[in-house]
Amino acid sequence: MGKGRLIVLTGPSGVGKGTLLRSLLARHPELYFSVSVTTRSPRPGEIDGKNYYFVSRNQFEEMVTAGELLEWAEFAGNYYGTPKRRVKEHIQQGQWVILEIELEGARQIRKNFPEALRIFIMPPSVSELENRIRGRGQDSEVAIARRLSHAQAEIAAASEFDIQIVNDDLKDALQAIEDAIFTTANC
Template identity: 70%
Template sequence: MQVLPIYSGATTQQILSLGKLVVLTGPSGVGKGTLMQKLLERHPELYYSVSATTRSPRPGEINGQNYYFVDRSQFEKLVAQGEFLEWAEFANNYYGTPRAAVLEKIKSGKLVVLEIELEGARQIRRSYPNALSIFILPPTFLELENRIRGRGQDSEEAIARRLNRAQAEIQAAGEFDIQIVNDDFETALHQIEAILFA
């Protein structure tokens, strides 16, 4: 993983006033990744920040495109160096947003979108209150469970952990500027587009 040096000169708040930072979050399995993928296909002018993670790549995932895949000690070193805008541990793996690339894109006036977990989204909200935060909700908890099970990627123990965490995450939806229910995919996508490009 190549991490750019931390941007210096202007303060982070001054940089954020030049562009816009949008945070998209929600529980695992809610479809935020699929929504993000379609959003980027339809709006190539958006800048999607690729996160770093210590988890192993899933089939078809490409290093530097889906995630920067790094080992735990390397991730911890980057944390110590202040290289992340936010970072959190989820399902026994670290996830983080490289700081320099995001601030550089915002400084150039780009609309930057982060698709991150709840703890990271909370860090962004505390540090950058001007960021727009969107929480994606499932139509029902049963539907969320069906989606997680339908992936066929996790053990029963991992599914139980994800579902327990999802319950707590859904309760946090009210902390965010906007809540969108991903019941019908196209409707949810249009709602996000309306917010970003109003």
């Protein structure tokens, strides 16, 4: 992997990005996962610095003002962003860096890093996506409705990405991501 590369993984909330990413990183420890910064509260089991860097809204806004974020967006009432310095350092060292980000952030990456490989994870259907979101048991009915509405807008933008992968079967979706990353790199 001599040349550094940026890989962006995007898709609607509940589509399984996190599960796919954990499996991908377990199989390919050479990939560097960039931990995002967020203003949302940690979910049960999440660890600061591993899953996210959890910060206050004021801290996040200071990071934006100081130009410390590669991309950032507001989603479901919280800010999310990618710390710029570490991503650039790892790419300069020849590593492949993978980001798991929302659509708005992915659009910013397209402008700032047009050479990034951008992968969009699709649900098999909107009804299956709703089942997955409800199955997490973490959201109110209002939040579920908001996530589903947002998901439909995100799905409509899937064609903006280099590759679209349907997460109908975890094993098949993971293989498709590996093929996209490692086959595209050798072209």
